[in-house]
Amino acid sequence: MSKVKTSFRVNGKPVDLELEPKRLLVSVLREDLGLTGTHHACDTTNCGACTVLVDGKAIKSCTMLGVQANGKEILTIEGLPKQGDMHPLQKAFIDKQGLQCGFCTPGMIMTCYWMLTExxxxxxxxxxxxxxxxxxxxxxxxxxxxxxxxxxxxLDKQEEAKQ
Ligand code: FES
Ligand code: FES
Structure with a gap:
Protein backbone atom coordinates (compact mmCIF):
# COMPACT_ATOMS: atom_id res chain seq x y z
CA MET A 1 0.00 0.00 0.00
CA SER A 2 1.44 3.40 -0.93
CA LYS A 3 2.29 5.72 1.89
CA VAL A 4 0.94 9.22 2.40
CA LYS A 5 3.05 12.20 3.47
CA THR A 6 1.57 13.48 6.70
CA SER A 7 2.70 16.55 8.65
CA PHE A 8 1.38 17.69 11.98
CA ARG A 9 2.54 19.05 15.32
CA VAL A 10 2.74 16.99 18.49
CA ASN A 11 3.28 18.72 21.82
CA GLY A 12 4.44 21.81 19.95
CA LYS A 13 6.98 20.03 17.73
CA PRO A 14 6.59 19.53 13.97
CA VAL A 15 6.44 15.95 12.72
CA ASP A 16 6.75 14.73 9.11
CA LEU A 17 5.93 11.10 8.41
CA GLU A 18 5.04 8.78 5.55
CA LEU A 19 2.11 6.71 6.74
CA GLU A 20 0.11 3.78 5.47
CA PRO A 21 -3.43 5.20 5.23
CA LYS A 22 -4.94 2.41 7.34
CA ARG A 23 -2.84 3.10 10.46
CA LEU A 24 -4.57 4.53 13.51
CA LEU A 25 -3.35 7.74 15.14
CA VAL A 26 -2.83 5.90 18.44
CA SER A 27 -0.42 3.49 16.75
CA VAL A 28 1.45 6.31 15.05
CA LEU A 29 1.86 8.16 18.35
CA ARG A 30 3.06 5.08 20.20
CA GLU A 31 5.06 3.20 17.59
CA ASP A 32 6.47 5.91 15.32
CA LEU A 33 6.87 8.74 17.82
CA GLY A 34 7.49 6.77 21.04
CA LEU A 35 4.69 8.59 22.87
CA THR A 36 3.60 5.55 24.84
CA GLY A 37 1.79 7.58 27.49
CA THR A 38 -1.22 7.35 25.18
CA HIS A 39 -2.58 3.88 25.90
CA HIS A 40 -4.13 1.50 23.39
CA ALA A 41 -6.65 -0.87 24.92
CA CYS A 42 -10.16 -1.63 23.64
CA ASP A 43 -9.75 -0.41 20.04
CA THR A 44 -13.54 -0.07 19.95
CA THR A 45 -14.00 3.57 21.07
CA ASN A 46 -15.22 2.49 24.49
CA CYS A 47 -12.48 2.91 27.10
CA GLY A 48 -10.95 6.35 26.44
CA ALA A 49 -7.42 5.22 27.36
CA CYS A 50 -6.20 6.58 24.02
CA THR A 51 -7.61 10.12 24.46
CA VAL A 52 -5.50 13.00 23.17
CA LEU A 53 -6.32 16.57 22.18
CA VAL A 54 -6.61 17.31 18.46
CA ASP A 55 -6.87 21.03 17.74
CA GLY A 56 -7.98 21.48 21.35
CA LYS A 57 -10.72 18.84 21.36
CA ALA A 58 -10.56 15.55 23.29
CA ILE A 59 -10.47 12.74 20.70
CA LYS A 60 -10.06 9.00 21.08
CA SER A 61 -6.99 8.40 18.97
CA CYS A 62 -8.10 4.85 18.10
CA THR A 63 -10.99 6.41 16.16
CA MET A 64 -8.79 8.54 13.92
CA LEU A 65 -6.36 7.59 11.18
CA GLY A 66 -2.83 8.92 11.40
CA VAL A 67 -3.20 10.56 7.98
CA GLN A 68 -6.21 12.51 9.28
CA ALA A 69 -3.83 14.30 11.65
CA ASN A 70 -2.31 16.16 8.70
CA GLY A 71 -2.16 19.88 9.52
CA LYS A 72 -3.46 19.36 13.06
CA GLU A 73 -2.06 20.21 16.49
CA ILE A 74 -1.94 17.18 18.78
CA LEU A 75 -1.41 17.28 22.52
CA THR A 76 -0.57 14.09 24.41
CA ILE A 77 0.03 13.48 28.11
CA GLU A 78 3.77 13.96 27.48
CA GLY A 79 3.04 17.56 26.47
CA LEU A 80 1.48 18.62 29.78
CA PRO A 81 4.53 19.09 32.07
CA LYS A 82 6.34 22.39 31.72
CA GLN A 83 10.08 22.69 32.43
CA GLY A 84 10.00 19.31 34.14
CA ASP A 85 7.10 20.25 36.44
CA MET A 86 3.90 18.24 36.32
CA HIS A 87 0.80 20.09 35.24
CA PRO A 88 -1.47 21.00 38.23
CA LEU A 89 -3.97 18.44 36.94
CA GLN A 90 -1.36 15.69 37.16
CA LYS A 91 -0.47 16.78 40.70
CA ALA A 92 -4.17 16.88 41.61
CA PHE A 93 -4.68 13.28 40.41
CA ILE A 94 -1.93 12.21 42.83
CA ASP A 95 -3.08 14.38 45.75
CA LYS A 96 -6.75 13.41 45.43
CA GLN A 97 -6.10 9.73 44.67
CA GLY A 98 -7.55 9.96 41.22
CA LEU A 99 -5.58 6.92 40.13
CA GLN A 100 -4.73 3.43 41.25
CA CYS A 101 -3.30 1.14 38.55
CA GLY A 102 -2.85 4.18 36.30
CA PHE A 103 -3.88 2.51 33.05
CA CYS A 104 -6.79 4.86 32.36
CA THR A 105 -4.96 7.88 33.76
CA PRO A 106 -3.34 9.49 30.68
CA GLY A 107 -6.60 9.40 28.74
CA MET A 108 -8.56 10.49 31.80
CA ILE A 109 -6.23 13.43 32.39
CA MET A 110 -6.44 14.53 28.75
CA THR A 111 -10.25 14.58 28.92
CA CYS A 112 -10.09 16.54 32.20
CA TYR A 113 -7.54 18.93 30.66
CA TRP A 114 -10.01 19.55 27.83
CA MET A 115 -12.74 20.37 30.41
CA LEU A 116 -10.46 22.88 32.11
CA THR A 117 -9.22 24.56 28.94
CA GLU A 118 -12.74 24.79 27.52
CA LEU A 155 -4.95 27.04 38.26
CA ASP A 156 -7.13 29.92 39.49
CA LYS A 157 -4.61 30.66 42.26
CA GLN A 158 -1.78 30.64 39.71
CA GLU A 159 -3.71 33.13 37.57
CA GLU A 160 -4.43 35.38 40.58
CA ALA A 161 -0.75 35.36 41.53
CA LYS A 162 0.17 36.63 38.06
CA GLN A 163 -2.13 39.67 38.37
S1 FES B 1 -8.32 2.29 22.92
FE1 FES B 1 -10.23 2.31 24.01
S2 FES B 1 -11.23 4.09 23.23
FE2 FES B 1 -9.37 4.01 22.12
S1 FES C 1 -8.24 1.77 35.41
FE1 FES C 1 -8.29 3.75 36.27
S2 FES C 1 -6.75 3.71 37.80
FE2 FES C 1 -6.89 1.64 37.11
Whole structure:
Protein backbone atom coordinates (compact mmCIF):
# COMPACT_ATOMS: atom_id res chain seq x y z
CA MET A 1 0.00 0.00 0.00
CA SER A 2 1.44 3.40 -0.93
CA LYS A 3 2.29 5.72 1.89
CA VAL A 4 0.94 9.22 2.40
CA LYS A 5 3.05 12.20 3.47
CA THR A 6 1.57 13.48 6.70
CA SER A 7 2.70 16.55 8.65
CA PHE A 8 1.38 17.69 11.98
CA ARG A 9 2.54 19.05 15.32
CA VAL A 10 2.74 16.99 18.49
CA ASN A 11 3.28 18.72 21.82
CA GLY A 12 4.44 21.81 19.95
CA LYS A 13 6.98 20.03 17.73
CA PRO A 14 6.59 19.53 13.97
CA VAL A 15 6.44 15.95 12.72
CA ASP A 16 6.75 14.73 9.11
CA LEU A 17 5.93 11.10 8.41
CA GLU A 18 5.04 8.78 5.55
CA LEU A 19 2.11 6.71 6.74
CA GLU A 20 0.11 3.78 5.47
CA PRO A 21 -3.43 5.20 5.23
CA LYS A 22 -4.94 2.41 7.34
CA ARG A 23 -2.84 3.10 10.46
CA LEU A 24 -4.57 4.53 13.51
CA LEU A 25 -3.35 7.74 15.14
CA VAL A 26 -2.83 5.90 18.44
CA SER A 27 -0.42 3.49 16.75
CA VAL A 28 1.45 6.31 15.05
CA LEU A 29 1.86 8.16 18.35
CA ARG A 30 3.06 5.08 20.20
CA GLU A 31 5.06 3.20 17.59
CA ASP A 32 6.47 5.91 15.32
CA LEU A 33 6.87 8.74 17.82
CA GLY A 34 7.49 6.77 21.04
CA LEU A 35 4.69 8.59 22.87
CA THR A 36 3.60 5.55 24.84
CA GLY A 37 1.79 7.58 27.49
CA THR A 38 -1.22 7.35 25.18
CA HIS A 39 -2.58 3.88 25.90
CA HIS A 40 -4.13 1.50 23.39
CA ALA A 41 -6.65 -0.87 24.92
CA CYS A 42 -10.16 -1.63 23.64
CA ASP A 43 -9.75 -0.41 20.04
CA THR A 44 -13.54 -0.07 19.95
CA THR A 45 -14.00 3.57 21.07
CA ASN A 46 -15.22 2.49 24.49
CA CYS A 47 -12.48 2.91 27.10
CA GLY A 48 -10.95 6.35 26.44
CA ALA A 49 -7.42 5.22 27.36
CA CYS A 50 -6.20 6.58 24.02
CA THR A 51 -7.61 10.12 24.46
CA VAL A 52 -5.50 13.00 23.17
CA LEU A 53 -6.32 16.57 22.18
CA VAL A 54 -6.61 17.31 18.46
CA ASP A 55 -6.87 21.03 17.74
CA GLY A 56 -7.98 21.48 21.35
CA LYS A 57 -10.72 18.84 21.36
CA ALA A 58 -10.56 15.55 23.29
CA ILE A 59 -10.47 12.74 20.70
CA LYS A 60 -10.06 9.00 21.08
CA SER A 61 -6.99 8.40 18.97
CA CYS A 62 -8.10 4.85 18.10
CA THR A 63 -10.99 6.41 16.16
CA MET A 64 -8.79 8.54 13.92
CA LEU A 65 -6.36 7.59 11.18
CA GLY A 66 -2.83 8.92 11.40
CA VAL A 67 -3.20 10.56 7.98
CA GLN A 68 -6.21 12.51 9.28
CA ALA A 69 -3.83 14.30 11.65
CA ASN A 70 -2.31 16.16 8.70
CA GLY A 71 -2.16 19.88 9.52
CA LYS A 72 -3.46 19.36 13.06
CA GLU A 73 -2.06 20.21 16.49
CA ILE A 74 -1.94 17.18 18.78
CA LEU A 75 -1.41 17.28 22.52
CA THR A 76 -0.57 14.09 24.41
CA ILE A 77 0.03 13.48 28.11
CA GLU A 78 3.77 13.96 27.48
CA GLY A 79 3.04 17.56 26.47
CA LEU A 80 1.48 18.62 29.78
CA PRO A 81 4.53 19.09 32.07
CA LYS A 82 6.34 22.39 31.72
CA GLN A 83 10.08 22.69 32.43
CA GLY A 84 10.00 19.31 34.14
CA ASP A 85 7.10 20.25 36.44
CA MET A 86 3.90 18.24 36.32
CA HIS A 87 0.80 20.09 35.24
CA PRO A 88 -1.47 21.00 38.23
CA LEU A 89 -3.97 18.44 36.94
CA GLN A 90 -1.36 15.69 37.16
CA LYS A 91 -0.47 16.78 40.70
CA ALA A 92 -4.17 16.88 41.61
CA PHE A 93 -4.68 13.28 40.41
CA ILE A 94 -1.93 12.21 42.83
CA ASP A 95 -3.08 14.38 45.75
CA LYS A 96 -6.75 13.41 45.43
CA GLN A 97 -6.10 9.73 44.67
CA GLY A 98 -7.55 9.96 41.22
CA LEU A 99 -5.58 6.92 40.13
CA GLN A 100 -4.73 3.43 41.25
CA CYS A 101 -3.30 1.14 38.55
CA GLY A 102 -2.85 4.18 36.30
CA PHE A 103 -3.88 2.51 33.05
CA CYS A 104 -6.79 4.86 32.36
CA THR A 105 -4.96 7.88 33.76
CA PRO A 106 -3.34 9.49 30.68
CA GLY A 107 -6.60 9.40 28.74
CA MET A 108 -8.56 10.49 31.80
CA ILE A 109 -6.23 13.43 32.39
CA MET A 110 -6.44 14.53 28.75
CA THR A 111 -10.25 14.58 28.92
CA CYS A 112 -10.09 16.54 32.20
CA TYR A 113 -7.54 18.93 30.66
CA TRP A 114 -10.01 19.55 27.83
CA MET A 115 -12.74 20.37 30.41
CA LEU A 116 -10.46 22.88 32.11
CA THR A 117 -9.22 24.56 28.94
CA GLU A 118 -12.74 24.79 27.52
CA UNK A 119 -14.01 26.42 30.75
CA UNK A 120 -16.70 23.76 31.22
CA UNK A 121 -19.14 23.66 34.12
CA UNK A 122 -17.27 21.69 36.80
CA UNK A 123 -20.17 20.57 38.96
CA UNK A 124 -19.85 16.92 40.08
CA UNK A 125 -22.69 15.92 37.75
CA UNK A 126 -21.16 17.64 34.73
CA UNK A 127 -17.68 16.25 35.36
CA UNK A 128 -19.15 12.73 35.57
CA UNK A 129 -21.16 13.31 32.41
CA UNK A 130 -18.11 14.54 30.49
CA UNK A 131 -16.13 11.52 31.69
CA UNK A 132 -18.67 9.02 30.39
CA UNK A 133 -16.31 8.04 27.56
CA UNK A 134 -13.38 7.28 29.88
CA UNK A 135 -13.58 4.04 31.83
CA UNK A 136 -11.75 3.46 35.11
CA UNK A 137 -11.91 0.00 36.68
CA UNK A 138 -10.19 1.00 39.92
CA UNK A 139 -11.08 4.32 41.49
CA UNK A 140 -14.84 4.61 41.51
CA UNK A 141 -14.31 8.07 39.95
CA UNK A 142 -14.66 10.02 43.23
CA UNK A 143 -10.96 10.93 43.36
CA UNK A 144 -11.01 11.86 39.69
CA UNK A 145 -13.91 14.28 40.15
CA UNK A 146 -12.15 15.78 43.20
CA UNK A 147 -8.91 16.08 41.23
CA UNK A 148 -10.53 18.13 38.46
CA UNK A 149 -12.01 20.58 40.96
CA UNK A 150 -8.72 20.80 42.91
CA UNK A 151 -6.77 21.43 39.71
CA UNK A 152 -9.16 24.26 38.83
CA UNK A 153 -8.51 25.81 42.26
CA UNK A 154 -4.74 25.56 41.76
CA LEU A 155 -4.95 27.04 38.26
CA ASP A 156 -7.13 29.92 39.49
CA LYS A 157 -4.61 30.66 42.26
CA GLN A 158 -1.78 30.64 39.71
CA GLU A 159 -3.71 33.13 37.57
CA GLU A 160 -4.43 35.38 40.58
CA ALA A 161 -0.75 35.36 41.53
CA LYS A 162 0.17 36.63 38.06
CA GLN A 163 -2.13 39.67 38.37
S1 FES B 1 -8.32 2.29 22.92
FE1 FES B 1 -9.37 4.01 22.12
S2 FES B 1 -11.23 4.09 23.23
FE2 FES B 1 -10.23 2.31 24.01
S1 FES C 1 -6.75 3.71 37.80
FE1 FES C 1 -6.89 1.64 37.11
S2 FES C 1 -8.24 1.77 35.41
FE2 FES C 1 -8.29 3.75 36.27
Missing amino acids: GKDLSDEEIKRMLHGNICRCTGYKGIVEAVKYAKEM
